[in-house]
Amino acid sequence: MKATLVDLADNQKSKFERELEAWLNENFSALRRVSVWFWSKYHNFPTIKLRWGALPNLFSHLALSASGPAIAYHTAGVLTAKTAGIAFAIVLLVVSICKLIDLWSQRKADRISTPLQTIWVRVGDLLNTVKSGATRKLDQDASIEASLAIATSIAAEVLHAKSDDLSASLVLYEGSGFSKMRLTHRDRGSKRPTGRLIHDIDLLLGHHACQHATHAPRVVGDLRRFGQLGKRSPTQPRANYRSIFFQPVVSSKSDKLMGFISIDCRTPYAFHGARADDLAALLEPIKAHIEDMI
Structure with a gap:
C-alpha cells in the first residue's frame, strides 16, 4: 500500500514537471495547440440571454x-x-x-470596447501622476489593495467575466533569496486569506514564471493540465479557479525581482489570445504603481 502511494505521488510529480517544462518553454505539439484553441472557444463562448x-x-x-x-x-x-x-x-x-x-x-469580441479602454488608460495616466514612492508606509497596504481591485475590474471588462469569478493578489519573495514567498495582498473586498507563507515553492507556478527568462506576463490556460499537484492552492485546501494571469514585478527602487501579481479566473482559458495582451497593456500603470511601493 505504501509503495502504491509513493508511485502515485511520483506519477503526479512527473506529470506536473512535464507540463511545467512544456508551459515554460511553450513547447506544445500542433495537436495540443488545436485542442487549446477549441477548448478556449468552448469555455468562453458568449451567451445570449433573453430579457x-x-x-x-x-x-x-x-x-x-x-x-x-x-x-x-x-x-x-x-x-x-x-x-x-x-x-x-x-x-x-x-x-x-x-x-x-x-x-x-x-x-x-476578445477586445475591450474603445470607450472602456480609454477610461482605463486615463486611470493609468492618473496613477502615473501620483508619486507612489511618497505614499506613507502606513497607507501603502491600502493603496496596493485598491490597485489590485482596479486590476480585477479591468480584467472583468477585458475577459467579459463576472467580478466574482476573478481575484487578484500580490505574492512577494521573502528574505534575501528566492526560496520563500508570501502572499501579502489581495484585491480589496476579497475574503481569501493573506499573509500566508508559501512553503512548497516548487509547486508555485508564479515562482517559475518569475524565474524563467524574461519578466514578461505568462498565462496558465487550465490548471487541470498540471494534474493533481497543479490544483493545489497556496492559501486554500483546493484551488477554485482554472486559469491564471501572472505578471512579475520588479522594485523600482532596487531593480530587484520581488514577486508577481496574479489574476485568477474560474473559467478555463479565460486569458487566451488577444485578451492577455490587452490585459497586460492596461495593467502596466497598476504594475508600475505597485513596483514603486515594494
Missing part, C-alpha cells in the same frame, strides 16, 4: 416576418395558406438567425 424588455423588439420581428406572406395571401391571393405559412417560417428563421449572429458578434 423581458426585449420582447417588443422580438414581436416586431415576428410581425415583419409575417407581413409579406400575410399580404400575399389575403390581398393578392397568389399564395395558399400552406405556402404562406411555409414562407413565413422561412423568413422568420432567416431574420432570427441574422439577429442572433449580430448579438453573438457583439459579445464575442
Whole structure:
C-alpha cells in the first residue's frame, strides 16, 4: 500500500514537471495547440440571454416576418395558406438567425470596447501622476489593495467575466533569496486569506514564471493540465479557479525581482489570445504603481 502511494505521488510529480517544462518553454505539439484553441472557444463562448424588455423588439420581428406572406395571401391571393405559412417560417428563421449572429458578434469580441479602454488608460495616466514612492508606509497596504481591485475590474471588462469569478493578489519573495514567498495582498473586498507563507515553492507556478527568462506576463490556460499537484492552492485546501494571469514585478527602487501579481479566473482559458495582451497593456500603470511601493 505504501509503495502504491509513493508511485502515485511520483506519477503526479512527473506529470506536473512535464507540463511545467512544456508551459515554460511553450513547447506544445500542433495537436495540443488545436485542442487549446477549441477548448478556449468552448469555455468562453458568449451567451445570449433573453430579457423581458426585449420582447417588443422580438414581436416586431415576428410581425415583419409575417407581413409579406400575410399580404400575399389575403390581398393578392397568389399564395395558399400552406405556402404562406411555409414562407413565413422561412423568413422568420432567416431574420432570427441574422439577429442572433449580430448579438453573438457583439459579445464575442476578445477586445475591450474603445470607450472602456480609454477610461482605463486615463486611470493609468492618473496613477502615473501620483508619486507612489511618497505614499506613507502606513497607507501603502491600502493603496496596493485598491490597485489590485482596479486590476480585477479591468480584467472583468477585458475577459467579459463576472467580478466574482476573478481575484487578484500580490505574492512577494521573502528574505534575501528566492526560496520563500508570501502572499501579502489581495484585491480589496476579497475574503481569501493573506499573509500566508508559501512553503512548497516548487509547486508555485508564479515562482517559475518569475524565474524563467524574461519578466514578461505568462498565462496558465487550465490548471487541470498540471494534474493533481497543479490544483493545489497556496492559501486554500483546493484551488477554485482554472486559469491564471501572472505578471512579475520588479522594485523600482532596487531593480530587484520581488514577486508577481496574479489574476485568477474560474473559467478555463479565460486569458487566451488577444485578451492577455490587452490585459497586460492596461495593467502596466497598476504594475508600475505597485513596483514603486515594494
